[in-house]
Amino acid sequence: MLKGKKIVLGITGSIAAYKACLIIRALVKAGAEVQVVITPAGKEFITPITLSALTQKPVISDFFSQRDGTWHSHVALGLWADAMLIAPCTASTLGKMANGIADNMLITTYLSMKAPVFIAPAMDLDMYQHPTTQQNMERLKEFGNHIIEPQSGFLASGLEGKGRMEEPELIVAYLDYFFEQKDLQDKHIMITAGPTHEKIDPVRFIGNYSSGKMGFALAEECVRRGAKVTLIAGPVNAQLSTLHSQLMTRIDVESCQDMYDAATKAFPQCDAAILCAAVADFRPEHKADQKIKREGDDLQLRLTSNPDIAAKLGCMKRGGQVLVGFALETNDEQANAQKKLQKKNLDFIVLNSLRNEGTCFQSDENQISIISATGQQNFGRKSKRDVAHDIIDHLATLL
Numbered sequence: 001m002l003k004g005k006k007i008v009l010g011i012t013g014s015i016a017a018y019k020a021c022l023i024i025r026a027l028v029k030a031g032a033e034v035q036v037v038i039t040p041a042g043k044e045f046i047t048p049i050t051l052s053a054l055t056q057k058p059v060i061s062d063f064f065s066q067r068d069g070t071w072h073s074h075v076a077l078g079l080w081a082d083a084m085l086i087a088p089c090t091a092s093t094l095g096k097m098a099n100g101i102a103d104n105m106l107i108t109t110y111l112s113m114k115a116p117v118f119i120a121p122a123m124d125l126d127m128y129q130h131p132t133t134q135q136n137m138e139r140l141k142e143f144g145n146h147i148i149e150p151q152s153g154f155l156a157s158g159l160e161g162k163g164r165m166e167e168p169e170l171i172v173a174y175l176d177y178f179f180e181q182k183d184l185q186d187k188h189i190m191i192t193a194g195p196t197h198e199k200i201d202p203v204r205f206i207g208n209y210s211s212g213k214m215g216f217a218l219a220e221e222c223v224r225r226g227a228k229v230t231l232i233a234g235p236v237n238a239q240l241s242t243l244h245s246q247l248m249t250r251i252d253v254e255s256c257q258d259m260y261d262a263a264t265k266a267f268p269q270c271d272a273a274i275l276c277a278a279v280a281d282f283r284p285e286h287k288a289d290q291k292i293k294r295e296g297d298d299l300q301l302r303l304t305s306n307p308d309i310a311a312k313l314g315c316m317k318r319g320g321q322v323l324v325g326f327a328l329e330t331n332d333e334q335a336n337a338q339k340k341l342q343k344k345n346l347d348f349i350v351l352n353s354l355r356n357e358g359t360c361f362q363s364d365e366n367q368i369s370i371i372s373a374t375g376q377q378n379f380g381r382k383s384k385r386d387v388a389h390d391i392i393d394h395l396a397t398l399l
Helices: 015-029 048-055 074-080 091-099 105-112 125-129 131-142 168-179 213-224 242-246 256-269 309-316 333-343 384-396
Strands: 006-011 033-038 083-089 117-121 188-193 198-201 204-206 228-233 248-252 272-275 282-284 303-305 322-329 348-353 369-372 375-378
Touching (some): 006 015, 006 074, 006 105, 015 033, 015 048, 033 048, 033 074, 033 105, 074 105, 083 105, 083 168, 091 117, 117 168, 125 131, 188 213, 188 256, 204 282, 213 384, 272 309, 272 384, 333 348
Parallel strands (some): 006 083, 083 117, 188 272, 228 248, 272 322, 322 348
Antiparallel strands (some): 348 369
C-alpha cells in the first residue's frame, strides 16, 4: 500500500543513521517517493550524496540552498507528504519536537507536517530510560505521533531492545500496515491452518502434507486490513512476518481434538471463522505408549472418527457470524463442495483441487473457486497471498 506514497524521511545524528539507506531502499522498492531531510549532526554519520543517490532527489538540510535567495519551504514539504518518518530519531530531536524548538530544517518540517508522523527512537538505554525522554515520547504520542520501537510496542516486555532503533524492514512494514485498507477494523476473525497429527505411538502419526501457507496468508491479510485475528495452527514450519505475528493471537495445537477444543472456545467471541486447516478425519482408536516394533509382515490399525470442527461451529453459529470452509477435492469437486456448504451451515466455501498440479500442499500458489448459496466465482492461478486477498475481499462483503 506504499505505492505512490510521498514520504519525508528525517535523519538525525545517530550511529543508526546508516540504516536509513535500508529504509530508503525498501520504501522505493515498494513504490514510494522519498525526500530526505537531514539534521547537521546527521551529516556527520552519513553523507547526503549517498542518500540522494538512493532517492534520486537532492537531500534537504539547510533552510537556504544557495546564496541567491532561494530557500527550502518546510511548509511545502508538509503539504506534499503522505507521511513523515523520522528514523533514527535521537533524544535531542525528540525533545525539540515535543517542545517546539524549531532550530533546524527537520523540526520546522515536522511542525508544518499535515500528514501522519512516525518516529523511530535511537539512543542508549540510559538516555531512553531517563524520565525526560519518556515524558517527551508520551507528549509526542498525545500529539498524535506514532512511536515505532523494537517490537513496535505491541508485545514489548521488560527492557530488551529498548532504545535501539527498530529494524528497517519492520519500520517499513509498520508504514505499509498503516496505509493498508482497513475494511475489517474492529472485526475478530478466527482462522485454522495447517495439518493435524494423530499419534499412533510416541514417534509416529497420521497426518497430511498441508504446509499451513494458505492459512497463514489469510491471517496476515486479515491483520493488514485491521482485524483482530486468532490463528489456531497445527504443526507447521510456515512462519509469519514479525510484525503480523505481533498483531495476532496464535494458538499452536497438534491433534484434531486440540484444534476442536481451541476453535469451539474461541468461536463465540468472533465475527467470522475461516476453517483452512487440513484436519485429519480419523485417528487411531488406541495410541501405543511405547514405539511399536516390527513383528510379522503387517500391522493393523483400527481408526475412529475425529470430531467435525466445521459441523460443530455450524451448529454454534449465531446470527451475524460468518463461517467459511475449505474443500480440497480430487473428483466431483463442485458437487462435493456444495454438499459440504449446506451440510455444515457454511456461508461460503473455498474449493481447490488436486487436479491443478502445484497449487495445493506445500505450494506457494493456489487456484480456487468461491462457492456460496448465490453462485460460484472462479479465479485463476495466483500466489497464496493474492488468493488470500480475493477470499478476504469476499468475506468483507458479508461483515
